[in-house]
Amino acid sequence: MAVTLEEAPWLGWILVKALVRFAFMVANNLVAIPSYLCYIIVLLPLRLLDSKRYWYLEGMMYKWLLGMVASWGWYAGYTVMEWGEDIKAISEDEAVMLVNHQATGDVCTLMMCLQDKGLVVAQMMWLMDHIFKYTNFGIVSLVHGDFFIRQGKSHRDQQLLLLKKHLENNYRSRDRKWIVLFPEGGFLRKRRETSQSFAKKNNLPFLTHVTLPRVGATKIILRALVARQENGSPAGGDAKELDNKSKGLQWIIDTTIAYPKAEPIDIQTWILGYRKPAVIHVHYRIFPVKDVPLETDDLSDWLYQRFIEKEDLLSHFYETGAFPPPKGHKEAVSREMTLSNMWIFLIQSFAFLSGYMWYNIFQYFYHCLF
Numbered sequence: 001m002a003v004t005l006e007e008a009p010w011l012g013w014i015l016v017k018a019l020v021r022f023a024f025m026v027a028n029n030l031v032a033i034p035s036y037l038c039y040i041i042v043l044l045p046l047r048l049l050d051s052k053r054y055w056y057l058e059g060m061m062y063k064w065l066l067g068m069v070a071s072w073g074w075y076a077g078y079t080v081m082e083w084g085e086d087i088k089a090i091s092e093d094e095a096v097m098l099v100n101h102q103a104t105g106d107v108c109t110l111m112m113c114l115q116d117k118g119l120v121v122a123q124m125m126w127l128m129d130h131i132f133k134y135t136n137f138g139i140v141s142l143v144h145g146d147f148f149i150r151q152g153k154s155h156r157d158q159q160l161l162l163l164k165k166h167l168e169n170n171y172r173s174r175d176r177k178w179i180v181l182f183p184e185g186g187f188l189r190k191r192r193e194t195s196q197s198f199a200k201k202n203n204l205p206f207l208t209h210v211t212l213p214r215v216g217a218t219k220i221i222l223r224a225l226v227a228r229q230e231n232g233s234p235a236g237g238d239a240k241e242l243d244n245k246s247k248g249l250q251w252i253i254d255t256t257i258a259y260p261k262a263e264p265i266d267i268q269t270w271i272l273g274y275r276k277p278a279v280i281h282v283h284y285r286i287f288p289v290k291d292v293p294l295e296t297d298d299l300s301d302w303l304y305q306r307f308i309e310k311e312d313l314l315s316h317f318y319e320t321g322a323f324p325p326p327k328g329h330k331e332a333v334s335r336e337m338t339l340s341n342m343w344i345f346l347i348q349s350f351a352f353l354s355g356y357m358w359y360n361i362f363q364y365f366y367h368c369l370f
Contacts, residue, residue, distance in 0.1 A: 018272040021072070025271050028068055028348070029136050031355025036061050038358050040143055055174045059122030062144050064347040065137075066121055070112035071344045073105075073270045077277025080113040080337040083323045084284040087253055091118040094177045095251040096221055098303075100210045100310055101182040102189075103264035106257055109280050110180060113337050123177040125170070127163070127217060129186075145170040149217065151185055160216050167224045179221060183213035183303065188264075209262070209314035210307050215300045222299070225249040226289050252292055254285040256310050258317045281334075283313055283323045 040058060047054040087095075099106065107128070114121050130148040132138060141148070147166050149159050170176070184191055188211060195211035198204070204212060226249045258281040259265060269275045293299050316324045325332040 014274050018274050021076070021271060021273050025072060028351065032065055032068060032351040033136065033140060035351060035354035035358055036065060036140060037143070039354070051173070052175055056122070058144065059119070059175075062140065063115070063119075063121040064350070065140060066111040067115055067339075067344065067347055068351065069108055069137075069270075070115055070339060071348070072273075073108055073112060073265075074339050074344070076270070076273030076275075078112075078265060078270065078273075078275075079277075079279050080109060081279050081281050082113060082284065082335045082337050083281060083332055084326070085286045086335075087284050087286065088117055090251050090253075090286065091120050092177075093250040094225065094248060095253050096179045096181060096218075096225075096249060097253045097255045098213075098218070098306065099180060099182050099255040100257055100307070100314075101184050101187055102257065102259065103187060104267035105259075105265035105270050105280075106182070108267060108270045109257055109265075109282065110255075112339065113282050115339060116337065120178050123175060124180060125176045125178070126180045127182070145174050145176065156216060160220050163217060164220050164224055167221065171225065179225075181217055181221065183215070183218055183307075184211045185214045186211075204304065205308050205311070207307065207311045209318070210310045213303050213307050215296065215303055218303060219294070219296060219299055222249065222289070222292065222294055226294070249289050252287040252289060254287065254306050254310070256283040256313050256323075257281070258283070258314055258323075262314075262318055281317065281323065283317075 039061060043054055043057060046057075097110075099110065107126075111121070114124070125144075126141065126146040127149055128141070128146065130150045132141065133148045138148075145166075147163055149163065171179075184195075188209075191211040192208070196206055196208075199206055199212060260278050260280075265275065265278065265280065293302055313323055316322075322334070323332050
């Protein structure tokens with residue numbers, strides 16, 4: 001498509017802005033990620049003396065790193081509007097988020113909208129495609145204890161065994177409380193045709209805005225983390241009980257992400273900011289784990305039903321621009337999620353000052369040795 005004379009200045013501005021943003025992102029990564037790793041290495045003795053405090057400090061630095069990623073979208077004008085139930089009320093309980101997956105920007109969106117939910121981000125474990133292991137953020141996720149899952153039938157059984165072992169070795173020992181899972185097992189555009197073919201063969205609903213979820217990882221998580229005892233009540237009960245023994249996984253948070261005009265934002269757009277400002281909408285529904293069946297067939301039906309409901313939610317959103325109100329209410333209430341500019345400035349300043357400090361430390365030892 002030819003560029004008109006009137007469009008040339010605007011396109012030039014978009015290109016310059018994208019280059020500046022990309023340069024800042026590179027600089028941000030070059031100081032923040034190595035600094036994180038240096039702090040982690042220096043703090044290793046604390047891991048032996050006080051493991052809980054070590055993982056708390058690691059989690060806070062992890063949260064700051066994710067906050068930096070969130071800020072890239074924030075300053076490009078990509079903001080989040082939240083709908084449905086308020087998940088802040090259960091931020092101190094253990095929960096698993098089941099999220100629909102449309103693009104790489106889904107991860108960035110969650111990094112943003114969970115920043116104001118207490119220590120959730122610091123104590124969170126992500127389940128993501130193994131390809132993310134080889135990105136610039138992969139080493140951080142490995143240290144934090146996120147799980148990289150390889151897709152495909154040939155890997156499925158082995159990956160589920162590895163996930164079970166990973167949860168046993170890392171979830172409780174690192175004081176993790178929330179898990180983020182994309183049950184569809186891939187992006188909507190890649191899985192839609194296969195999912196629709198499977199639905200037709202098995203007499204299941206025809207879905208267009210989501211795909212039928214895979215139950216394997218959800219089953220492993222629930223069986224590994226659900227304590228078969230009284231659960232399903234928000235944090236704030238018997239303090240002694242909470243301190244002495246984990247109550248196990250308490251909640252399932254059904255999370256639905258919707259983009260304007262059903263056009264997902266990918267991570268390149270999030271970084272470069274060449275798309276016009278947009279509001280991303282995130283809808284939450286909370287289910288007590290005690291009401292979720294653990295048997296494979298029943299769990300599959302339960303999970304299918306959640307994604308059928310997601311289809312209805314998204315259909316309503318794309319038709320009206322808003323999610324439907326909860327049962328018994330006439331209107332749906334939305335909440336604008338905001339990031340503090342001062343907080344972003346402080347964590348970015350800490351990252352660049354840390355990078356400068358570590359550079360001088362390494363430079364000093366280099367001159368001493370050579």
